[in-house]
Structure formats: C-alpha cells, structure tokens
Amino acid sequence: MKILTANDLATGDVVWWAGDGWSRLLAQAVDTASEGDAIGKREEAARHVVSAYVVDAEMTADGPRPAHIKERIRGLGPTVRPDLTLKPEAGDLTAWVI
Amino acid sequence: MYQYDNYDQAMVDARVAEFRDQVSRRLEGKLTEEQFRPLRLMNGLYLQLHAYMLRVAVPYGTLSGRQMRMLGHIARKYDRGYGHFTTRQNIQYNWIKLSDAPDILADLASVEMHAIQTSGNCIRNISSDQYAGVAADEVADPRPWAELMRQWSSFHPEFSYLPRKFKIAVIASPEDRAAMRLHDIGLELVKRDGVIGARVFVGGGMGRTPMVAPEVNPFVTEDEIIAYVEACLRVYNRYGRRDNKYKARIKILVHELGVEEYRRQVAEEFAHMKALGLNPPREELARIAAYFADPAYEGGLPDALDRSDPDFALWVDRNVATHKQPGYAIVNISLKPIGGIPGDASADQIELMADLAERYSMDELRVTHAQNIVLPYVRKAELYALWQELHAAGLGEPNLDLVTDIIACPGLDYCSLANARSIPVAQKIAQRFAGNGKDAHIGELKLKISGCINACGHHHAGHIGILGVDRKGTENYQLLLGGSGAEDCSLGTITGPGFDENGIVDAVEKATDLYLRERAEGERFLDTYRRLGMAPFKEAIYG
Ligand code: HEM
Ligand code: SF4
Numbered sequence: 001m002k003i004l005t006a007n008d009l010a011t012g013d014v015v016w017w018a019g020d021g022w023s024r025l026l027a028q029a030v031d032t033a034s035e036g037d038a039i040g041k042r043e044e045a046a047r048h049v050v051s052a053y054v055v056d057a058e059m060t061a062d063g064p065r066p067a068h069i070k071e072r073i074r075g076l077g078p079t080v081r082p083d084l085t086l087k088p089e090a091g092d093l094t095a096w097v098i
Numbered sequence: 099m100y101q102y103d104n105y106d107q108a109m110v111d112a113r114v115a116e117f118r119d120q121v122s123r124r125l126e127g128k129l130t131e132e133q134f135r136p137l138r139l140m141n142g143l144y145l146q147l148h149a150y151m152l153r154v155a156v157p158y159g160t161l162s163g164r165q166m167r168m169l170g171h172i173a174r175k176y177d178r179g180y181g182h183f184t185t186r187q188n189i190q191y192n193w194i195k196l197s198d199a200p201d202i203l204a205d206l207a208s209v210e211m212h213a214i215q216t217s218g219n220c221i222r223n224i225s226s227d228q229y230a231g232v233a234a235d236e237v238a239d240p241r242p243w244a245e246l247m248r249q250w251s252s253f254h255p256e257f258s259y260l261p262r263k264f265k266i267a268v269i270a271s272p273e274d275r276a277a278m279r280l281h282d283i284g285l286e287l288v289k290r291d292g293v294i295g296a297r298v299f300v301g302g303g304m305g306r307t308p309m310v311a312p313e314v315n316p317f318v319t320e321d322e323i324i325a326y327v328e329a330c331l332r333v334y335n336r337y338g339r340r341d342n343k344y345k346a347r348i349k350i351l352v353h354e355l356g357v358e359e360y361r362r363q364v365a366e367e368f369a370h371m372k373a374l375g376l377n378p379p380r381e382e383l384a385r386i387a388a389y390f391a392d393p394a395y396e397g398g399l400p401d402a403l404d405r406s407d408p409d410f411a412l413w414v415d416r417n418v419a420t421h422k423q424p425g426y427a428i429v430n431i432s433l434k435p436i437g438g439i440p441g442d443a444s445a446d447q448i449e450l451m452a453d454l455a456e457r458y459s460m461d462e463l464r465v466t467h468a469q470n471i472v473l474p475y476v477r478k479a480e481l482y483a484l485w486q487e488l489h490a491a492g493l494g495e496p497n498l499d500l501v502t503d504i505i506a507c508p509g510l511d512y513c514s515l516a517n518a519r520s521i522p523v524a525q526k527i528a529q530r531f532a533g534n535g536k537d538a539h540i541g542e543l544k545l546k547i548s549g550c551i552n553a554c555g556h557h558h559a560g561h562i563g564i565l566g567v568d569r570k571g572t573e574n575y576q577l578l579l580g581g582s583g584a585e586d587c588s589l590g591t592i593t594g595p596g597f598d599e600n601g602i603v604d605a606v607e608k609a610t611d612l613y614l615r616e617r618a619e620g621e622r623f624l625d626t627y628r629r630l631g632m633a634p635f636k637e638a639i640y641g
Contacts, residue, residue: 070147078521
C-alpha cells in the first residue's frame with residue numbers, strides 16, 4: 001500500500017493521511033493508491049501541512065507498517081526515548097522498528 | 099564574557115521582529131514553503147524527521163548562567179523538556195512548533211543569544227577551545243579574535259551566499275581541543291618574537307570528502323587576521339564550485355588548485371585588501387578583549403584536595419583539568435552517562451548547570467565539541483561540594499575521554515538525512531565497556547559515531563570511528579580506525595566490511611582487546627594503532 005505523510009505546518013508534528021484529514025497516528029493511515037501526490041499537493045496548498053511525501057507500506061495486524069526504517073521511526077518517535085513515542089503500549093519497540 | 103553593545107542588540111532584535119513577520123506571513127499563506135524555507139533556515143529552523151528543529155548558536159561555546167538558564171527554560175516551555183548539545187558547540191531542540199519560533203527567538207534575544215547563521219551557506223558559529231582563557235598552555239585567550247570574527251561575519255553581505263557553509267575555529271594552544279584542522283579555516287594563535295599572530299590552515303573538513311587542512315600561512319600578525327581571512331574567503335567565493343553541492347566546500351577548491359596556487363591567489367588578494375584598510379582598528383580588538391580579561395582570582399587558595407572519598411577522587415582524576423591559576427580547577431561535566439544519550443540534557447539539568455556556574459564558576463560555562471559542558475573557574479576547595487551536586491543530578495559520570503565518552507550525532511532517531519541510528523550504538527558500546535570494566539583500563543579512546551556520510555559525529559576523527567550506512571534498507575555500520583581531531587590530526591581508515599548493531603559493538607571490543615594485549619608503556623589506543631598499522635587489527639576483527 002501507499003501511505004502519505006507530512007508535517008503539520010504550524011506545529012511540525014508528523015501526520016499521516018487518514019482519508020478525511022490528517023492523523024498523528026500511523027495506525028490510522030489509509031492506502032492512498034495513486035492519489036497520494038495529488039492529495040499532498042492539495043493539502044500543502046491549503047497550508048495544512050508541509051513536506052508531504054508518499055511512503056511504501058504493508059498492512060499488518062497492528063496497522064500499516066512503512067517499508068523503510070526511516071518512516072517506521074518517523075511514525076513511532078525516537079527509539080531511544082520510549083517515553084516520547086506514540087506507541088508506549090507496544091512491548092518491544094525495537095522489534096517493531098527493525 | 100562579551101556583552102552586546104547597542105548595535106549587537108539592535109541587530110538581533112530586528113531579526114526577531116523580521117522573522118515574526120515572516121512566520122505570520124507563512125501561516126497566513128502569503129509565503130509559500132519554497133519562499134519561506136530559506137528564511138527559516140537563516141534563523142536556524144530546520145524541518146527534521148519528527149518536527150521542526152531549532153539550532154541555537156553558542157558563540158565559541160561560551161555561556162553565562164543566565165543564558166544557560168534560558169536554554170533550560172526553552173527546553174521546558176517550548177520543547178519536550180530537553181535539548182541536545184552538538185559537536186559544533188551549539189544546542190539543538192528537536193520538537194519546536196513553527197508558531198512558537200518567534201517567541202523562542204525573542205526569549206533568546208533577551209539574553210543576548212540567537213540562531214542566526216546556524217544554517218545556510220554562510221559563515222557559521224565560530225568554534226574555539228573550551229579551555230580558552232584558563233588553559234595553562236595558551237599564548238592568549240582566543241575568544242576576543244573569535245568574537246571579532248563573529249561581529250565581522252554576522253550578516254557580512256559578501257559572504258551571505260557562499261558556495262557552501264563555512265566553519266571557522268580559533269585556538270591558541272599547541273594542544274588542539276577544537277578539531278581546528280577539520281574546519282574550513284582553522285586559526286592557531288602563536289607568538290613570534292613577542293608578537294601575536296596566527297597560523298592559518300585552510301580547507302579542512304569531514305563529510306563525504308574528509309581532509310585535514312594544510313597550512314596556508316605560518317604567521318599572520320594579529321592586526322591583519324581579519325583581512326587575511328577575508329582574502330581566503332574571497333578567493334573561495336570567486337572560484338568555489340557552485341555547480342556541484344558535493345564539491346562546493348573550500349577543501350575541494352584548495353585541493354584542486356593545490357595549496358601553493360591557492361596560497362598565491364590569497365596573497366594577491368590580501369595585497370589588494372591591505373590597501374583598502376579593512377582591518378578593524380586595534381581599539382576595537384582591545385575593547386572586545388577587555389570583556390575576556392581574567393576574572394578577579396583570589397590569591398592564596400589551597401591546591402590540596404581531600405581525596406578520601408574514592409568516587410570523588412576518581413572523578414577528579416578523570417574530569418578535572420589543570421587551571422592556569424593556582425587554587426582553581428577546570429571541571430568537565432560529562433553529558434555521557436552510561437546508557438544515556440550523548441549530548442542530551444534535560445531542562446532540569448540545564449538549569450542546575452546554570453545554577454552551579456553561578457555558584458561555583460564565576461557565572462560561566464562552556465560547551466565542548468565533544469558534547470560535554472565545562473565549568474572553567476572552580477575553586478579547588480569547592481570541588482567536593484560541586485561534585486556532590488553533579489553526582490546527585492546524574493551529571494557526575496567520571497569518563498572524560500574514555501571509550502564511553504562517545505560523540506554521537508542524532509542519527510536516524512531524529513535526523514531525516516540519516517542512514518542508521520547512532521545513539522543506540524553509542525549506548526550499547528558504553529554499556530559493554532562500563533559493564534566489563536575495560537573502559538578505565540583502556541584509558542583515552544575517542545570514539546565518534548555518525549549516522550551518515552555528512553559526519554556530524556566526526557567519525558573520521560575518532561581514534562575509533564563508526565559510520566552508519568544503509569544496506570538494502572537495513573542499518574549497517576562501518577568501522578574506522580586511526581583518526582584524530584587533535585594536534586596530531588589524522589583521518590581514520592575503514593577496516594573492511596560493515597556490521598550490524600551488535601556486530602559493531604563486538605568489533606570495537608576486538609580492536610580494543612588487541613590494543614590491551616599489544617600496547618607498549620604509555621601508549622594510547624591511537625598510538626598502538628599507529629605503531630602496528632591496520633593489518634593486525636583487521637586480523638583481530640575479521641580473522
Ligand atoms: C539534525 C539536523 C542536521 C542536519 C540536517 C545536518 C546536515 C549536515 C550536512 C548536510 C553536512 C555536510 C555538509 C557538507 O559536507 O558540505 C553536515 C556536516 C556537519 N554537521 Fe550536521 N546536520 C545536522 C545535525 C548536526 C548535529 C546534531 C551536529 C553536532 C552533533 C552537526 C555537526 C556537523 C559537523 C561537525 C559537520 C561536519 C562538517 C564538515 O564536513 O567539516 N550537525 N551536517
Ligand atoms: S551525520 Fe548524518 S545522520 Fe548524523 S546528524 Fe549529520 S546528517 Fe544527520
């Protein structure tokens with residue numbers, strides 16, 4: 001699947017396209033198929049987000065899992081600060097990232 | 099310490115107002131990201147893997163207690179309660195909101211700080227020796243020259259759009275604590291027949307094409323340093339490669355022209371500059387230098403220490419350096435607790451260090467390129483009381499220059515340019531060597547980790563260097579041996595194929611085990627490596 005990520009323009013928070021708007025949770029990212037770039041451009045023009053880009057991912061039981069480690073860390077937060085990640089309930093963060 | 103005059107303050111205040119306006123125009127849609135990006139970068143605001151990141155300049159690494167307290171305040175109020183001290187003696191905040199950025203800059207301006215020229219193709223924050231003014235071996239305090247250059251380079255119209263970023267370091271001791279020869283321009287102040295001048299090194303750097311700067315001039319008198327540096331930059335600004343980002347640093351120009359030809363062109367330009375009378379008047383240097391005059395040291399203070407607490411004695415031996423003034427000591431605060439994040443400090447810790455500077459160190463701190471903090475003016479009689487407070491706050495790690503005192507860039511945990519994470523590797527190595535007790539046994543060993551070829555973590559200059567690479571989407575680490583950023587400057591050599599995260603920790607241990615077996619009396623790891631060469635290390639690591 002192809003998911004879309006960006007940063008919220010005003011706060012800089014990492015966000016994912018959730019179909020009807022942006023979510024801070026990677027788990028809510030939806031497949032944007034071939035629409036990702038167009039949605040990204042539209043949302044940037046509307047000044048909701050900045051730096052939108054499409055990411056390859058696969059659907060898993062826990063939700064979408066980006067193909068590259070960079071976006072897995074982007075989705076989760078820094079692996080060295082589990083107190084700041086968005087998935088504190090996930091037992092083994094490293095296993096999810098690597 | 100230097101204090102802003104009206105010009106300095108007016109410049110910084112004007113920049114805050116300008117950026118406030120730019121941010122609101124961006125948020126209102128009057129500026130596109132393409133238009134806004136260069137403007138935010140001019141104010142140190144990057145967009146990183148997780149959020150906006152703000153890089154704040156700490157000129158030549160010197161801070162007052164009040165400034166340090168403000169850095170803590172910013173971490174608490176606008177960030178997530180911590181900041182990251184960098185190899186360029188600056189601090190970075192990882193979780194900044196664009197809408198807060200103008201307020202942060204205004205807070206910084208209220209304590210004579212800013213984020214100007216911490217990004218972009220301009221002259222960046224000037225770095226210096228963290229022991230400036232207190233080292234026993236210096237010929238002069240290098241900071242007046244660093245400050246003079248800060249003023250000269252701030253908003254310098256000719257050098258605001260150089261081919262690439264430009265980093266200058268100034269030191270004044272034969273011992274190089276600032277990686278001077280790995281800067282675009284490195285100046286070493288020296289004395290000749292009673293006159294102060296500078297040895298000028300040009301074209302050093304790391305990144306994808308690491309180079310040790312060659313000496314371009316053995317002695318430029320103190321009155322002509324600015325004009326000479328200006329001439330060095332002019333030649334670069336004219337001929338530096340603007341066509342290729344990867345060949346745009348001055349090191350490539352110096353290398354391609356050859357140092358002889360570059361020197362000749364600079365001399366020609368310098369002769370021209372001299373006629374223009376661009377050197378600042380002596381009085382200006384004297385005015386600045388007065389801010390860096392020695393503080394009122396007390397005479398007759400005791401040098402003796404009560405070493406009966408063994409933990410304290412260990413810390414003194416590792417982290418306290420000799421001061422030029424009897425009765426005083428230079429204290430290094432390690433930001434490398436075992437298993438912690440190199441260079442990170444919490445808002446509480448930053449505020450505590452501000453407090454300790456006020457109470458124990460004549461209100462002054464320094465940031466080191468090794469991502470530690472220095473208190474430069476501590477009475478020896480107060481070392482024990484200071485250590486107890488540091489120790490209680492997790493700031494008393496006795497590991498300066500040991501294998502656990504690792505330089506690490508933010509890597510893939512924070513940086514969007516990264517190939518691999520740096521911090522977890524640093525943590526694992528520190529835990530391994532502190533756990534088996536080999537750290538103290540090995541002694542001085544500078545280990546430096548970068549998460550990509552940009553080399554923010556100085557891996558080329560590590561006695562042991564580690565470089566993160568991307569191998570088909572997985573993190574992989576290359577090992578380098580034999581680098582040094584000190585006066586015996588050299589670049590490390592890659593050992594061979596890379597390793598995964600656990601493999602690299604094992605490889606480092608194999609290399610250091612060989613050293614422990616082979617070292618001659620008094621040899622550091624680096625010395626043994628230089629004596630034996632790569633072959634036996636390769637054998638130990640891969641054999
Ligand atoms: C996270 C945001 C950062 C970005 C986007 C970034 C980007 C870069 C880039 C692109 C280069 C290579 C420049 C070149 O070779 O022309 C570089 C070099 C460097 N950066 Fe960073 N960096 C970041 C963070 C840091 C940090 C945290 C430190 C300090 C720990 C740092 C210190 C340096 C140093 C010392 C160099 C080497 C300069 C040289 O090549 O001589 N940077 N950085
Ligand atoms: S070395 Fe690479 S990974 Fe590390 S901070 Fe610099 S750009 Fe990022």
